[in-house]
Amino acid sequence: SSLSLHSAQFAVSSRMSAMADYSPSLLNLRSRSNARPSAAALAPDEFDDSANRTGNKLGGDGVPDPRDRDEDLHPAPACLGLAIAVFFVAIVLYLSSEPVVRPRIWTKEELAIHNGTVEELPILLGILGNVYDVTKGRTHYGVGGSYNHFAGRDATRAFVSGNFTGDGLTDSVRGLSPMQLKSLVDWQKFYNKSYIYMGKLVGTYYYPNGTATKELKWVHTNAKVGIKLLKQQESEEKKHPNCNSRWSQNHGGEVWCDIGYPRLVQKVGELHLTGKVSSRCACYRMEELSQSGLKVYEGCSSLASTCKVS
Secondary structure (H helix, E strand, O other), X not given: OHHHHXXXXXXXXHHHHHHHHHHHHHXXXXXXXXXXXXXXXXXXXXXXXXXXXXXXOEOOOOOEOHHHHHHHHOOOHHHHHHHHHHHHHHHHHHHHHOOOOOOEEEOHHHHHOOOOOOOOOOOEEEEOOXXXXXXXXXXXXXXXXXXXXXXXXXXXXXXXXOOOOHHHOOOOXXXXXXXXXXXXXXXXXXXXXXXXXXXXXXXXXXXXXXXXXXXXXXXXHHHHHHHHHHHHHHHHHHHOOEOEEEEEOOOEEEEEOOOOEEEEEEOOOHHHHXXXXXXXXXXXOHHHOOOOOOEOOOOOOOOOOEEEEO
């Protein structure tokens, strides 16, 4: 029995000795299994050499320490804070450079002093009761400029009448054709797009509380009529195209049609569009010559494709 006990003690001692011999390897394996995977393990093979070139510290096994590379990939908190601060400063500077405009209600007396004579004041004008800052066009709207007659007032009518003196510089548009009213609406769209909107002018087109008057509603209603009539006219001209024409000092003028015969015809809706009756030269085919309202040019054969005109 003593021999058996001795043999057992020897076996346990031998096993403990073997474990002591292998314990460094076991401990190293355990620590390796708990560590994060290195960048070299996750990246392509060529990463190994680049790690050494960039000066990363090597671990005991010759593999770059991943913690060193993690530090390189994450910016320092101080740098990140500085970048954010610079970004917000840039936004503030940008916003402060843009003019802050609060549209308001204007009186004619207030508008009148913004006519370009006072250098420190912006130059304003009105059209259809809407006020715009045109200071950036000072060379045109300032004193001595070709459009200075528009500054400091609402001279809506002059935009289509061409009368820039006396009674022509008025906001009244009564008597204008639908086409002319459409043109005024187009002018206002131009100022909306090109200049700074400043508000509404009390008077013909707006009440003191900023609501539109019946006059402004009448303008827009008739401008829509002008748009409709213009489309009808364009459709008619596509159906019966205008004649070709030329003029020379030696031979005078002539009109001709490549297809069909020249005829004088009243423009569709012209009376409503412009307030005047006018005609145009259009080309009509043989089967269309019996239509009413067609006029043959004086001195020209009814079946001639070219006619002399004075």
